[in-house]
Amino acid sequence: MPASVKDVAALAGVSSSTVSNYLNHPHVLGEASRERVRAAIEQLGYVPNESARQLRAGSSKALALILLDAWLPYFHDLSRGVEDVTREGGWSLFFSNSNRDSAQERRNIEMFEAHRVQGIVIYPLDDVVPQLERLADRGIRSVVVGPIAPSSKVASVLFDDVGGGRLAGEHLLSIGRRRILFLGSPTVSQSNDRLQGLREAVAGAGASVSVLDVQNLITEDGLRAAEQIVAMAPEDRPDAVFAANDMVATGVLTQLLRHGIRVPEDIALVGFDDVDQARQSVVPLTSVRQPGYAIGRAAGAALLEQLADPSAPPPAPTPFSAELVVRESTVGR
Structure with missing residues (x-):
């Protein structure tokens, strides 16, 4: 019973x-x-009664998407990609936001487990693979957007964040910048990978990389970080800033211009993601393009592939390479 x-x-x-x-x-x-x-x-x-009824009848068509920070524009694009491909397959998609909170991330996974969605796409803060592997044993499939430890039960979609950081560093070196400040969040693995790529690019090039940690990777973080740059003596300021995403870069740009610091003449600026705001800003931002919509579609497709054949192993990781989009914030008009 x-x-x-x-x-x-x-x-x-x-x-x-x-x-x-x-x-x-x-x-x-x-x-x-x-x-x-x-x-x-x-x-x-x-299993809750309604979910059990649906599963017995074969009528449950519910999936879940758990986002790291739903308010960032990049996640808007990623969400549309997941939603479009799952809707095309006849599935319903439920959304939740972890808001960069480990406890909330666990609660979101538990909530969808309790409601017995058949699959989860997640852009995580923490290592969620053990929890997702336990769900796989109960028939709930999953796809992680980002790097994970090897798993025979959980699929992943990968973007080359290290390569993106390397492209940003190589570009800044090519335009003669040697004092580079990186703005990122040490709690986000993708941010750390972008910093790693930057350091690899400048190694042995006679350039220095300094790091200023920001908390939430939002525009306000960029505004506050730029206040510290403004407070420096001109000779002590970096000649380039690489921000871990475009929102932070937009905040930096705004604050520098408010104080008469020219971009790129005084400080070159590179962002990451290439969201719409990058090309729309008063000084269009050079940015590393991360195709959020395409990544979302790939993640949704990987999940549907698992659901179509539950006995098969997860599909091989889908890799996406980085592309640098050069605009006026580094090379001027």
Whole structure:
């Protein structure tokens, strides 16, 4: 006989209403309660009744997309790609935002597991592969956008962030810049890879790379970082800034221009992602193009491929190479 909510509650040592909250409103529960309920559900193999009904009938057509930061323009493009390809396949797609919060990221995965979506595409903050492998054992397939440890159960779509950072560094060297400031977030692996590529490019070239950490990779971070540049003596300022994304670069550009610092004459500026704002800014930004829409479509297609043949191993990672788009923020008019 299938396990019930009461069975889960008894094993977890909580009330039935707590189990109901876990399934429908997990954010209202504390971490300890969520973990007890999750462990009981896993041990009993409990599936919410509606999801079980759909799965028995073969009618469940729900997938999930979990984003690192839904407010960034790059993720708008990626979301459209995932949604378009899954909709074309006749699937419904639910969205959630982790907001760069590890606990929220885990809760989002748990929520979709409880509702038994059949597949998940995720752009993660943390290493989520162990959690996704556990879901794979229960029939929920997944695709990670970004690098992951080797896995026989989880697929991935890759972008060459190291190569993108290398392109930015080589370009800045080619226009004579030697004091390069990198703005990025050390908690985001892709940002760290972009910094690695930059350092590889300038190694042995007589150039220096300094690093200023930013928290959220948003425009406000760029504004604040540029305030520190403005406060420096002119001879101590970098002659180039490489920002881990275009939003940070846009903030830097705005602040520098407000204080009469010329871009690119005084400081050259490179962003990353090549979102629409890069070409629309008052000084169009040189940027490393990351094709968010195409990456999203590839991730959605990789998920549908797994769902079409659950017995097959995950498809090989889909690689995307970097491309530098040169504009006025580094070479002028």
